[in-house]
Amino acid sequence: MTEIFQALFAPASVAVIGASDNPNKVGGRPIHYMRHFGYAGEVFPVNPGRTTIQGYRAYPTLHDIGRAPEAAVIAVSGDATLEQVRLCAEAGVRAAVIMASGFAETGEAGRRRQQQLVDAANAGGMRLVGPNAQGTANFASGAVLNFSTMFMEVTPQDGPVAIISQSGAASVMPYALLRQAGLGVRYLVATGNDADLDACAMTAAVAGDPEVRLILVYLESITDPAALARAAALARSRGASIVAVKAGSSQHGARAAASHTGALVGNDAAIDAFLARHGIWRARDIGELVRAVPLYLQGHVPGQGRTVVMSHSGAVGVMSADLAERHGLPLAALQPSTLDRLGAILPEFGTAGNPLDMTAALMGKGDMFPRVLDTLGADPQADMLMVGIPVAGPGYDVEALARDAAAFSSRLGKPLVASAPQQNVRAAFVRHGVPTFVTEADAVAALAQYAGHARLAGAAAEPEVEPEAGWPALQPLDGIGLQDEARSLTLLAEAGVPVVPYRCCANADDAVAAFAALGGGAVVVKGCAAEVPHKSEHGLVHLRLADAPAVAQAAEACLATLRSLGVASPRVVVASMVRGRHEFALGVSVDPVFGPLVMIGEGGTLLELRKDVVTLLAPFTVADVKAACARLRLAPLFNGYRDIPVLDLDALAASAVALGNWALRHRGTLKSVDINPLMVMAAGDGVVAVDAVVELQGA
Amino acid sequence: MTEIFQALFAPASVAVIGASDNPNKVGGRPIHYMRHFGYAGEVFPVNPGRTTIQGYRAYPTLHDIGRAPEAAVIAVSGDATLEQVRLCAEAGVRAAVIMASGFAETGEAGRRRQQQLVDAANAGGMRLVGPNAQGTANFASGAVLNFSTMFMEVTPQDGPVAIISQSGAASVMPYALLRQAGLGVRYLVATGNDADLDACAMTAAVAGDPEVRLILVYLESITDPAALARAAALARSRGASIVAVKAGSSQHGARAAASHTGALVGNDAAIDAFLARHGIWRARDIGELVRAVPLYLQGHVPGQGRTVVMSHSGAVGVMSADLAERHGLPLAALQPSTLDRLGAILPEFGTAGNPLDMTAALMGKGDMFPRVLDTLGADPQADMLMVGIPVAGPGYDVEALARDAAAFSSRLGKPLVASAPQQNVRAAFVRHGVPTFVTEADAVAALAQYAGHARLAGAAAEPEVEPEAGWPALQPLDGIGLQDEARSLTLLAEAGVPVVPYRCCANADDAVAAFAALGGGAVVVKGCAAEVPHKSEHGLVHLRLADAPAVAQAAEACLATLRSLGVASPRVVVASMVRGRHEFALGVSVDPVFGPLVMIGEGGTLLELRKDVVTLLAPFTVADVKAACARLRLAPLFNGYRDIPVLDLDALAASAVALGNWALRHRGTLKSVDINPLMVMAAGDGVVAVDAVVELQGA
Incomplete structure (x- = not known):
């Protein structure tokens, strides 16, 4: 555990600023708890109005203590908090818990005031928990920098469990259930607004305690995925486990997204994928969070x-x-x-x-x-x-x-x-x-x-390779917003996804020439304009054209329609007709926090109704894709089903891996990819992207 | 409550045959319980070896009592049971609880011995609970004809709940949970082998007690659906509720069935449909069985x-x-x-x-x-x-x-x-x-x-119309086993399902004539033989044939293939090509207990992988079909989706209702129906069954 966490969980001394003689006030409870739960360090109540508080000598100001306490609880009102943070930082306090609310949770002005707290603390080398935090507790050392009333009612006892939560209530609920079942809890941390030291960092900190066997986590947002990944790796490395509730899934059902992949995937799938990758079990509620605790503690x-x-x-x-x-x-x-x-x-x-x-x-x-x-x-x-x-x-x-x-x-x-x-x-x-x-x-x-x-x-993955280290540096893609089909197919070909042979043409003569250049077999002619991603709804897809006049007529019709839709420079894509053994879809949605999520599933126009899809967080391997595809309802197709032969899962997996890696390289500018259909052939015959839309950030 | 149930739940006198002075023996516990739980009637222990038992005068034989006790507990061993049943029936006992095991649960010989018990009892006008029954209890009257040890540990108290279970353990588990939560239970019945009075009959009996607000039921088989339906109607009529666990669903996942519908539907769907129709909530385990009890008792x-x-x-x-x-x-x-x-x-x-x-x-x-x-x-x-x-x-x-x-x-x-x-x-x-x-x-x-x-x-339905009363009498269908396509389509047309125009032909000339008779449009030629239900796997489906030579060639090929497969009188079906806006499937699986279950879902060869189906227990209405179809993943199609117009849900529903009613009329001889695809057209354009297999009972 780093010194900062030492300062919070086993400090030599703790100042309580805004201390109260009443153990039922916010500024009184930490003192009461440290007094009764075996804290062996020094407690310095700070309160200008009293000389003793709960039996401890009280100080009018922090300065009057005469030396720097290692940790501080700042239990004054929101308005007075900044000044106290400044004084603590200047005095050399290492870490402080800020209990006052009224910061980022109230809006933009509060967010700015909150940033002032962080700046003031960090300027003096001090770290913060909170604001709006119920605080930290270590029931092994008795350092309880925490104002929950719960410990008045349900007596603490040290044990091999840690509870880390962004919410105060969600920290003490599992605590109460475990303690009432006779199980001990060592750490209980409610981090509040996560302005500086957040719940992910706290999880990493307690994961380093060799006596902690199980960490229960409650999160409403994952503010620092890398820290949580480190925590998970550390816990796994010594056989400890993390079970987490990530609440708020009902708000994440589907993002308002232009891409079908984005609409299907939602943010919650990213969280599922992230937690699974790091070996963190996702519980759906507090009951599930604690249910299997005795099994973990037994460790068979x-x-x-x-x-x-x-x-x-x-x-x-x-x-x-x-x-x-x-x-x-x-x-x-x-x-x-x-x-x-x-x-x-x-x-x-x-x-x-x-x-x-x-x-x-x-x-x-x-x-x-x-x-x-x-x-x-x-x-x-x-x-x-x-x-x-x-x-x-x-x-x-x-x-x-x-x-x-x-x-x-x-x-x-x-x-x-x-x-x-x-x-x-x-x-x-x-x-x-x-x-x-x-x-x-x-x-x-x-x-x-x-x-x-x-x-x-x-x-679970070995500690994740940082994309910066393990992959080519982030590469920006030119352009913003939706890309037309020609550009989209070009990008996907660069990514390593096999795409249908095609030509992009600005007039009917070029289209006829393209038809010949593609070998004279049947082609499809499609309108090509970034402004019109949903082509079939506008009659912009002409299938199975087998001669030059039909190609010319289709091209003219598409160009006219695009012009009527206000497209300045209309073009058509002429592409070979490809028929796979089954239509799949392959897509990407780049999550701002977790990066590219790749979706694989049954394709066709009913994609979003059938919802037979799986998602993977990039980067991933061919084996990961195969394991995920085994969860599709249509998985039996990959082994052959009725009159459908064994499908080319190898090629599908290779394309998904290539697309994931490409999306990772371009995640700064890529927003989404929809490939639908991706024609999947019989084993050995590969896959072909037939229709695609790439969306870049911006616009 | 009928007299029989009066005899079990509030008898004037109870004989305990095989009575024991030891309250921890099976023959001792009912006596102990009646003595301690306020039973005001007479208790007659029967035991040739003692003169008093637990403070009551004991009798060497039933005959020695000198008059007929209203109820009897028969707690002797399996071998001695039949004789005691006979004696009780002859003496005029109204109802008896048989505790011994070793009957139908052990196999065929035990089943025969069990039937002897029933016959002996009924011959004298006596009804039985059991054998292999833990017994009945009414904690309002104190009549506890039950040997569970649970009441030694968890003291009973009268209340508005009844528990009816085929299993002894499953009867006392909810009892323990409710009593430990301070809630009272009036009736607790564990019926065992259900040879005579079964769990369904017991549910109907307690449903008649106006003070019972909630009945908790545990079943492993629904032996008398009509009695359970009557119980449900009676409970609903006075605002009482029934919550039931029907265990064993994991054994019912799919029946080994020739029909796709049977494989998809399984028995468990019949149970879901039956319970839902009668307003019985299906809980999945004992925890769910008791969870909402306080809400039911409050009755807001x-x-x-x-x-x-x-x-x-x-x-x-x-x-x-x-x-x-x-x-x-x-x-x-x-x-x-x-x-x-x-x-x-x-x-x-x-x-x-x-x-x-x-x-x-x-x-x-x-x-x-x-x-x-x-x-x-x-x-x-x-x-x-x-x-x-x-x-x-x-x-x-x-x-x-x-x-x-x-x-x-x-x-x-x-x-x-x-x-x-x-x-x-x-x-x-x-x-x-x-x-x-x-x-x-x-x-x-x-x-x-x-x-x-x-x-x-x-x-919930009004008390179900008995099919015998509400529908034409059961009509047998000629034939056994799988029917060929021509017969299947004929039967479905009789049922009221629109079928594709077709002709059945025994040679190529007839096939060409049929092609002309169907109007000369494109046709499909399919091999037609009951022995070969999976036509496409044998190359027996030739689509989009637009001229006479092609029809003749396809017919010859099918007939040759059928001959090579050993079909004695091969035929082909020549049918118009029909293209719907989407392919659905419509099927029937006749459950031996519950009757015809109609399945509706997305059709095509991937039906069993996609599993986007709903099931309905016949008879049902058009409104029931529409409500069920709203639960399909593909439900949005019925309102129009992308380039698919609003589909003809009215026609689909009408066909499903017709098929359900027809299956009900023929449920004695019908086994299953698979219609796949059922082509569904745009609203107003109807539906057409294109491919069908009807399977009759037998063979």
Whole structure:
């Protein structure tokens, strides 16, 4: 951890400016918390009106302390904040938490005042958390520079979890849920407006603590993707995990974009792709954020996630199988020898299978359960176990079940969870350290997340090559706004995407000459003007023209239509007719934060209705494209389907990779690319871009 | 309630055969429960070895009681059960619960033994619950003919909920969750093997109790759809609701079926359609089964479900908006006058909108919250409210918030829920009767279910017309198995589906004559043989034939190919070429339990990959078809899209209705119908079935 984070999380001394003797005021709570939660450093309350505050000597001003505290909490009102930031920075304070609101969240004037805070702090070498921040807390050191009332109600306890959030409320909600479940939390940080040290930087900071096993993150915007990527790499490098809620997806459904790709992709797909690439699991809400925490903290290896469901109720098995299918959790296909052995152990009405119905006899016989566990443990197909206890009562030795389950899980290092609606049954399993859930639905969801996250983290990219280092320098593209078809096809050919043979012509004679030059086969004639991207709606596409008079007539018609639409220099594209085995679409939408997102999917005019698309964040590999394409509904086409032969996925993937790399090089000036259709041929015969629109930034 | 159900749920006397003095034995628990849970009738333990059992006089045999008990629990082993059933029936017992297992669930021999039980009982006018049943319980009367250990652990209390389940475990899981949340349950029935009185009949029985507001049902098979439909109608008629888990959907993903429709539809779609038609909400697991119970019990009217989210945290608003979108819960568009009034009430940094950010000031000011509620209450757009309390502590008057929220909800009769991660905050809201959840996710899901269920129940069919009464009697279709194309098209034309003009020919000369008879326009020639349903895979489809020689050549080729495939009497279909504006598919799969399911979706060879289909359970109306088609991804086509004109949805719907009614009439002999493509024309131009396979039962 850098010195700055040392200054926030384990400072030798903390000044609280705007300190209050009342522990229920914003300026009183941090003092109260440090006093009660074991902070061993010095606390300097600053308040001109008092000599002592909550038992500490108080100082009229920061200057009166006589030396620089390492950290400061600035808990004065918004108007007075700038002056205090300046004084702290001048005095040599290393880091300060700014609690006042009324800055960037209120509009442009507030944003300017906020920048003044940052400038004043940084001028003196001081870093800021906030403004509008609930603040930081380290419950290991007791340094609680945080005014949440939550810690009054739900007592902190150190543990291997860190919570980093842009929102105060979203920082304490998972805290409350974890603490009420008896789990410890070390760091709790609510960064507010992220003017200087932001939530991404804080995540990177706590990722460096070797005792942190799991970082829970709440973000409404990803202000510094590179810092978050570094945090993820650091966490992965030592086996720690990051689970994040990125809220606000409903506002990102679709961007108002000229490009079909932009409309289909939306910003949220960029966030999904970014988080997945870095091995960060995306939870959709606070419940999902905390649900699998006990599994992460236990840290057993989920293998391929093949799960055995066992219960003394057939219904639990049936429901769990439904749930496993819904969550994509594979049920283990137990080996025949395992089933034989289970058959010998189980009573008459039991079912040796998966789900495994042990019948009520499970509860009475002391050694049946451990024998079943041992048998399952010897089967390499069984990666994880779920034990459903829908009911227990007199005659059920729940304590023994819990003990046996916990012992099995520790001994083999295999994840095992229990579910039980009865509070006292859950309590027994929790006492023995078994991750325990109220419903099968939660248990299955937690196992699916845990196994899925391990897979994601295993496939996560090595620390991303900075585009500046790994790729040719950013190259500007000439032009602004929509490019006409001829220019678009030229650009794509430069990018390395195979394009249809074509000529661009300004009159019918040239069009006829182009028809001959293209070999005399059937051609398409299309109007070509940047102002008219949607050609078919204006009758500007003439297909299957097989002789010169037809070409001339089509060219004249297009040119006349373009003139009538106000195009000053109308032209036509004459292109060979190409017929693929299926029409795909390939596109790019350049996200201002994450860079180019490449979309691949079924093409044609119904692209946006069928929405059978996948997206990839550039740069990516051919293998990445193939893995993504396997998620398309039309994926079976790539292996041949009915009368459609095996399609050329290699060529499709190569074009997507080339397009992604090209978009990355030009991401400063490129806005979007729509190739629709991209004709995909039979394996070995390649792909051809037939129709394309490139949009550059500006205009 | 009929006398039989009176005999089970409020009998004057109960014999327990195989009674035990040990309350932890199967034959001891019902006695223990009746003794402790207020049963006022007589209890007759039957056990040849004892004179008293649990304080009751015991009888060596049923006969020794000297008169017929109204109900009996038969808790002897499987082998001894039949004799006891016989004795009970002969003695005049009205209804008996059979607890022993080892019957139909073990295979064919067990099924025969089970039928003997039913026959023996019914011969004496006695009805059975079970075998393999945990039994029945009525906690209002204290008649607990049930051996679950759960009631030892989680004490019963009467309330307006009934739980009916085929599984014992699945009956007590929701019971435990509800009771631990302080909610009362009146009926709890686990029916086991459903040999006589089944879960559907039990649901109908408890639906007749005017004090039951909500029935929770767990089913693994729907053994008597008509009884469940009657239960649903009865419940709806008095404003009670049914929520059901139908487990085992993962086994029903797709039937092994020759027809594409059968493969696409699966059995689970039939269940969805059946439950929806009868206003029964389908929950996917036990957690969902109980989640919205407090809303049902409160019974406020959800209107159109337009919800206002309010919190003192912006993050809760952002997350709730995401969740609302995910669950299809509409956020209320508040009226401008409401927003003006809210703006005047809220503090500086609050946001008068929806979600409504009241800031932390909410917690301090005594009258802000009720004023906000009053303002929202006056807005007819605000149907339901959700209050998110992510954190509370000193200075927060949670009690007042809970009281104000509860008063508002009762006064206006509008559903209002709270969510809070802190246990003590939830407790305050629960004390005031506010439905309360741990996470926003659960709160939003519960509201979405409650409003969605009200919509479903409002649209539910009137008690279904029995097909026997409302439709022409079942008419058998001649033939078995797959029908060739000519017969298939003939049948569909009879059904009322427009089919392409065609002729069926046995040689090339006839084919040429047919070409002329069809008007001389382009035709298609297809091989016609029931044995070869997948024509295109054998090169048996020749399109766009415009002259007699081409027709003759195609016919010869098809006939030769069919001969080479072993078809004894090969024929060809000569049909006019029809080109629609888009290719749809229309199909039927006759479910053995629910009858014909009609599928409508995008057609073409990629039908089964694109899976853009909806299903309807026959009979249904044109309006039902239109509502279902609005859920297709391609729904925008029906209003015109790009260069595709408005399509003839009226004709598509009319064909679907006709096909559904025809399938209903012939459901005894029809197995499936695949029409693909069904060419859909521009509005007013109709639809045409171009290619079809009808499959009849048998072979």
